[in-house]
Amino acid sequence: MVGKSIQRWVVLRGAQLSAICRLATIAACLTLPLSASFAASGAGGDTTEQMPALIPVPSAQPVTLSEVLLDDAPGALWARFRFVAAEIAKDGDPDARAADIDYLCTEVAVPYLRLYEIAPERVVISLSDRVLPFGSSEPEATQFFETYRVEDNACVWEGF
DSSP: OHHHHHHHHHHHTTOOOSSSOOOTTOSSOOOOOOOHHHHHHTTTOSOOOOOOOOOOOTTOOOOEEEEEEEEOTTSSOEEEEEEEOTTTTTOOOHHHHHHHHHHHIIIIIHHHHHHTTOOOSEEEEEEESSOOOTTOOOTTOOEEEEEEEEETTEEEEOOO
8 A cells, every 4th residue: 555655656747657766776675665745644544654674784883764755856866775774874984875865866866767667867865864754864863875877777976
């Protein structure tokens, strides 16, 4: 039931998806949970959110997919992949975080975009130590963001 509600929500926002989450490079299907705004709106009706699968990353820290947002507010389509990694505040190694974020772009975002035939101008990968509503911040939260463009099914880092 959750899958149909999410699919209806995504279709209502302009993306046409024919199935929910089947990524070729990750063995377990990632359950796309309801976003905070979707859940708060009641648009999904009576749904039971499932626990998302852990995504294996180079650092071996536990990472889950929080949500995927398609956003055209920057003037072009951006795909935002929001992940929760509760232990990122403990890990002070910026190289390990960068490797995880690059991996998530290559191994999660690119297959997802290919599967759903979405061609965004930019892909944003975010890691947070907790689930936060999009656009909000909490002083005690740890968050990291990187922006990429996708060329030939590869993530190209867009450093600022």
